[in-house]
Amino acid sequence: MTVRTAEAFWSGTLREGQGTMKFSNYEGAYTRASRFESGEGTNPEELLGAAHAGCFSMFLSSVLTNAGFPPKRVHTTAKVHLEAGPTITLIELETEADVPNIDDARFQEAAADSKARCPVSKALAGPQIRLTARLAASS
Numbered sequence: 001m002t003v004r005t006a007e008a009f010w011s012g013t014l015r016e017g018q019g020t021m022k023f024s025n026y027e028g029a030y031t032r033a034s035r036f037e038s039g040e041g042t043n044p045e046e047l048l049g050a051a052h053a054g055c056f057s058m059f060l061s062s063v064l065t066n067a068g069f070p071p072k073r074v075h076t077t078a079k080v081h082l083e084a085g086p087t088i089t090l091i092e093l094e095t096e097a098d099v100p101n102i103d104d105a106r107f108q109e110a111a112a113d114s115k116a117r118c119p120v121s122k123a124l125a126g127p128q129i130r131l132t133a134r135l136a137a138s139s
Contacts, residue, residue, distance in 0.1 A: 021047065036086070045088065049078035052120045052129075056093055059118035063110045064099055072098040073136075091129045098136040107135050 006023035018031045021042065028047075033039025053076040064071050076095040083089045093115060099107060111133035115121055121129055 036082075045080040045082050048088075048124075049080040049091070052080075052091060052093065052118075052124065053078040055118045055120035056095065056114055060095065060097065060111060060114040063114050064097070064102070064107075067106070067110060069099050069102040069106070069110075072100065072138075088126075089128070091124065092132070093129060094132045094134075096134045096136050098138055100138050102135070104135060108133060 004023070006021065008019060008021045010019035011017055014032055018029065020027055020029050021044070022028070028042040030041045030043050031039055034041030035043040035045070056078075057074040057076045060076075061071050061074050064074075074095060074097040076093055079090075079092040079094075080088060081090040081092070095111060097107070097111075102110075111131060115129060115131045
């Protein structure tokens with residue numbers, strides 16, 4: 001199918017160094033502070049979370065559509081927990097979808113299926129991935 005490329009450049013030591021991560025039309029700076037503290041810039045965990053949230057949202061939209069419940073919108077956030085080690089120990093996906101005519105049981109089934117089968121979830125099968133899914137009030 002496709003191959004996507006991203007790159008990272010790091011200069012210097014871990015403590016004093018700095019780097020950039022880049023893909024497509026995005027380029028962001030990162031440092032030790034932006035990764036392990038609250039410094040300016042991005043970090044690999046944020047980008048991983050964005051990728052996971054995007055993949056899950058698209059996959060859930062597809063699953064719902066194929067089941068006869070095309071969504072109006074799907075909004076997902078991903079909280080990536082980086083603990084000592086450093087190790088990613090948990091990814092919390094929280095999604096809210098506006099899906100006309102679906103009951104909560106069918107929606108929960110579609111969300112769980114999407115969590116298990118979206119390509120980024122499968123690639124990240126090592127850490128626990130927790131999902132909270134809510135139906136939005138239809139407009």
